[in-house]
Amino acid sequence: MTGSRTQIGTHVTSHAPCFGDEDFAVADDRWKNGIELVAICEPVLYVCGGCPYRAACIRQVVPAKSLFTGICGGRIWLNGVIIHELPDADPAELPVPVIRKSCGTAAGSRAHRRAVEQQCPRCLPYHRPGPNPLDAEEQAAQQLELPDVP
Ligand code: SF4
Ligand SMILES: [Zn+2]
Numbered sequence: 001m002t003g004s005r006t007q008i009g010t011h012v013t014s015h016a017p018c019f020g021d022e023d024f025a026v027a028d029d030r031w032k033n034g035i036e037l038v039a040i041c042e043p044v045l046y047v048c049g050g051c052p053y054r055a056a057c058i059r060q061v062v063p064a065k066s067l068f069t070g071i072c073g074g075r076i077w078l079n080g081v082i083i084h085e086l087p088d089a090d091p092a093e094l095p096v097p098v099i100r101k102s103c104g105t106a107a108g109s110r111a112h113r114r115a116v117e118q119q120c121p122r123c124l125p126y127h128r129p130g131p132n133p134l135d136a137e138e139q140a141a142q143q144l145e146l147p148d149v150p
Contacts, residue, residue: 015053016051016053016057017047017050017051018044018047018048018051018071021044021047026040026041026069026070033137034078034083034133034134034137035134035137035138035141037069037070037076037078037083038076038083038084038134041070041071041076041084042076042084044071045071045074045076045084045086046086048071048073048074048075048086049074049086049088051074054073054074054093055073055092055093057072057073058072058073058075058093058094058095059095061073062095063075063077063080063116064080064081064114064115064116064117065080066080067079067080068080073089073093074086074088074089074093075089078133078134080116081116081132081133082116082132083132083133083134084134091118091119092118094116094117094118095115095116095117095118096117096118097112097115097117097118097119097120097123098111098112098115098117099120103120103122103123104122104123105123105126106126106128108120108122108123108126109123109124109126109127109128110130112127113127113130114130
């Protein structure tokens with residue numbers, strides 16, 4: 001994790017298994033893109049697996065709104081977007097959904113997704129996974145490795 005959680009300093013901070021672990025507080029100059037960020041964070045992400053504060057961690061950091069980058073609540077975030085998560089990451093750990101006029105439509109579902117909050121019951125049937133910025137990075141990296149076409 002970086003920044004905000006250590007500054008707020010609530011019960012989540014002081015009792016969390018990641019407290020004081022420098023590998024959770026990834027300095028900005030240690031990574032240049034999402035692939036490098038995941039390479040640093042993924043080896044320590046397992047610590048969130050046994051953490052009882054996952055939902056509280058997300059409530060406290062509000063990663064989507066704070067455009068958080070780092071590890072929070074069993075997920076790796078890049079500018080407020082989840083780019084990698086533990087296999088047992090539960091959507092119920094995300095903030096409760098804001099009910100909007102668009103609820104009950106695909107647009108409503110997308111609004112929940114953009115806010116990285118739970119889907120409301122009416123939007124759930126429309127839910128589709130969003131694009132992961134990491135996929136675009138990996139595609140770009142693979143294209144760079146392709147030999148030049150004569
Ligand atoms: S969920 Fe992960 S990042 Fe959050 S307090 Fe627990 S161990 Fe730390
Ligand atoms: Zn909804």
